[in-house]
Amino acid sequence: MVVLFWAAWCTPSGKAIKELDKTYEDFKKAGIEVLAISVDQDAGVASNYVKVNKIQCPTMQDAKGKISAGYGIREIPAVYVIDKQGKIRRFYKDFPGAKKLLEEAKTLT
Numbered sequence: 001m002v003v004l005f006w007a008a009w010c011t012p013s014g015k016a017i018k019e020l021d022k023t024y025e026d027f028k029k030a031g032i033e034v035l036a037i038s039v040d041q042d043a044g045v046a047s048n049y050v051k052v053n054k055i056q057c058p059t060m061q062d063a064k065g066k067i068s069a070g071y072g073i074r075e076i077p078a079v080y081v082i083d084k085q086g087k088i089r090r091f092y093k094d095f096p097g098a099k100k101l102l103e104e105a106k107t108l109t
Contacts (some may be wrong), residue, residue, distance in 0.1 A: 001033040001082040002101050005062075005073045007040045016077040016095035017055060023098040024057040034058060039076060041069050065066045083108040088106035 004020055006013035017036050027034045036059045043061040050059050062068050071080065072091035081090040081104055089108055 003080040013077040
């Protein structure tokens with residue numbers, strides 16, 4: 001599984017979610033789950049961003065910051081690669097690129 005923490009107001013995050021979304025079908029074909037978690041405090045802002053940019057990968061809101069706090073997120077974009085047993089295998093403080101994430105996640109399936 002690949003989990004991206006992002007926000008609509010963050011330009012690098014916007015690039016990350018768009019790139020991840022463009023390759024979402026490749027992740028699905030490889031049996032790898034993708035989840036993009038918005039840390040925007042206004043859930044409407046993130047929802048609008050997803051709608052306007054036609055993001056197809058699964059997204060969820062963390063407007064209160066509980067999920068991101070649990071993962072120790074202090075900067076975005078941030079990415080976790082998690083294996084099928086739920087163990088965190090890799091953490092990136094920045095978006096390393098969808099191709100790299102896909103190849104890395106494939107080694108865990």
